Amino acid sequence: MLKLGDINLDVPFYQAPLSGYTDRAMRVLAHEYGAPLTYTGIILAKIVLHKKAFNKLFFQPRVDEGLVGAQILGGDPEIMAEAAAAFLNVGFNLIDLNFACPAPKVLRRHSGGYLLKDPETAIEILRSVRNTVSCPVTIKLRAGFDKSQESIDKFWQICQGAVAEGIDALVIHGRSVKELYRDKGDWEILSEVKREFPQATIIGSGDLMDAKTIVKRLKSSGLDGVIIARGAIGNPWIFNETRALWEGRSKPEKPDLTEQGEVLLRHYEMIAESRPMLKSIRYFRKFAVGYSKHHPKRKMVQADLIAAKKRDELYATVKKWYGVG
Ligand SMILES: Cc1cc2nc3c(=O)[nH]c(=O)nc-3n(C[C@H](O)[C@H](O)[C@H](O)COP(=O)(O)O)c2cc1C
Numbered sequence: 001m002l003k004l005g006d007i008n009l010d011v012p013f014y015q016a017p018l019s020g021y022t023d024r025a026m027r028v029l030a031h032e033y034g035a036p037l038t039y040t041g042i043i044l045a046k047i048v049l050h051k052k053a054f055n056k057l058f059f060q061p062r063v064d065e066g067l068v069g070a071q072i073l074g075g076d077p078e079i080m081a082e083a084a085a086a087f088l089n090v091g092f093n094l095i096d097l098n099f100a101c102p103a104p105k106v107l108r109r110h111s112g113g114y115l116l117k118d119p120e121t122a123i124e125i126l127r128s129v130r131n132t133v134s135c136p137v138t139i140k141l142r143a144g145f146d147k148s149q150e151s152i153d154k155f156w157q158i159c160q161g162a163v164a165e166g167i168d169a170l171v172i173h174g175r176s177v178k179e180l181y182r183d184k185g186d187w188e189i190l191s192e193v194k195r196e197f198p199q200a201t202i203i204g205s206g207d208l209m210d211a212k213t214i215v216k217r218l219k220s221s222g223l224d225g226v227i228i229a230r231g232a233i234g235n236p237w238i239f240n241e242t243r244a245l246w247e248g249r250s251k252p253e254k255p256d257l258t259e260q261g262e263v264l265l266r267h268y269e270m271i272a273e274s275r276p277m278l279k280s281i282r283y284f285r286k287f288a289v290g291y292s293k294h295h296p297k298r299k300m301v302q303a304d305l306i307a308a309k310k311r312d313e314l315y316a317t318v319k320k321w322y323g324v325g
Contacts, residue, residue, distance in 0.1 A: 002036075002225040003201065005136025005168035007067065007094060009036040009225075011243055012218055016205060016229035017041050017071040017096065017140065021286070024065065025270035029236040029263060031066035034243045035228075038068050042098055042112075045074030045083035060090040069094035071140065073101060075111040075121065077128035084129045084137070094168075095133060097125060099141040099158070102177045113177035116145040119154050123161040136168040138203075143189050146178040159193055169201040171227060191221050203227060211241035211251055218246065234290015236263065254294055261322025264291045268314060277311055284314075295321060 002009040015022065015030045019041030027038040061068040070087035072095065074080045084095040099122055101112030115122040122139075130137055139162055144151035162170055172193060174185035185206025194202040204223045208214045209231040217226055232238050241251050255263070267287055272280040285306055292302035301321045308314040318325040 002203075004037075004094060004138060007037070007136050009067075011036055011246055012225035013214060013239075013242055013246075014225070014227055015039060015232055015239070016227035017069075017098075018229055018233070019101075021233060023271070024062070024274075025267050026232070026236075026287075027061070027065045027068060028270060029267060030232060030239055031064070033236040034239040035232075035236075036067065037094070038065065039096060040068065040070050040092075042071055042073045042101060043083075043087070045072045045076070045080045048079065048083045048086045061092060067093045069096050069138070071096040071098050073098040073106065073111050075109065075115065075125075077121070077125045080125045081128040081132035084133045088133050088135050092135075094136045094138065095129060096138045096140050096171070097129060099139055100173060100177070102142070102180055107177070113142055113145060116141060116151065116154060116158065116177060119157040119161060122158050123165065126162055126165050126167065130165055130167075138169040138171055139167055140171045140173070140205075142173045142175055142177050143186060144176045146176050151176065156196075159197065163197045163200045167200065169203050169224070170197075171203040171205060173205040175206065187217065187221055190223060194222050194224070201225070205229060211238060211245050214238075214242045215245045234264075234287050234293065237294075257295065257322045258324050260291060260294055261318045261324040264288065264322070265315070265318055265325050267291075268311075272311070278309075281309060281311065281314060288314075297321065 002012040014037035015035045017039035022039055022041050030038045070092040072080060072083045087095060098112050099115040106112035107114045144155040159170060172190050174187055174190050187204060190204040201224045203225040204221055205227045208217060208226055208228055214226060228238055237255060245251055268284045271284050275283060288305035289302055292298050292305055295301040304317045308317050315325040
């Protein structure tokens, strides 16, 4: 269905990288609910320069996560290649190079989205990684640094260079770096990339918040696949819903409140495995907000979940609204 080098996915969508979200807990649940592949968020490639830190990687994938890609960020071709090899070595199945991140501190270090201004370095990084690891290598990029003609030309230059280097997929978010998350993503330019490089695997990203929209995009864009990002936060069900619609079945009912509550607590407990209690409660809030959106009393549930400061308060809230825990 979707081929990324020698990895074959049975459906043409998977879980996007989301910094601060797509850690082990989110990946396990995405996998359970039918995502054929998940990603880490950005990992700084230069972590390989700190061998000890690298030995203790708590984010290395385990069997219950299924296939997982590591997304690396950096501007130095050699370090990126070294990092790719190291991540492959600890069990990741695929390497993704981030040429997309719009965070000012990343741009200042001439990595992430900055590389869209510097096609030569971007391609050198890709070549260096490609020559070092045997696993599939993909690139995540935005549709240019800004909307200027120069940026658009450089975007095409990178797409062309990457295809010439045999990239396994170009994963494109149809906004420029400067646009951040404003307005709607431009899907026309993504279709144009596919038309220009029909032999390459082109994957789209942007505003895919529900199964119906995702399947519509898959059918109308002519792309090989899409990734599911914000739509999956507190909503692992989006994967089996999309799978059902894509396979021509009707969309399954949302899980009942019992299942929602159980999943919410499992998500929290997996987060708590690697963080102290107060930190894990704080970190979990953004996911709790996502989960609460599926509850008929979402506003009250959200307020209560956010107010929970300790593990037992979280459990009491879940008991009150979901009847479990
Ligand atoms: C909170 C947040 C974190 C993100 N982190 C990453 C990241 O680490 N790497 C990356 O390539 N894209 C990242 N993205 C971009 C998403 O993968 C995706 O391309 C973008 O959100 C558009 O898809 P959506 O509109 O369906 O959410 C992030 C987006 C958000 C909102």
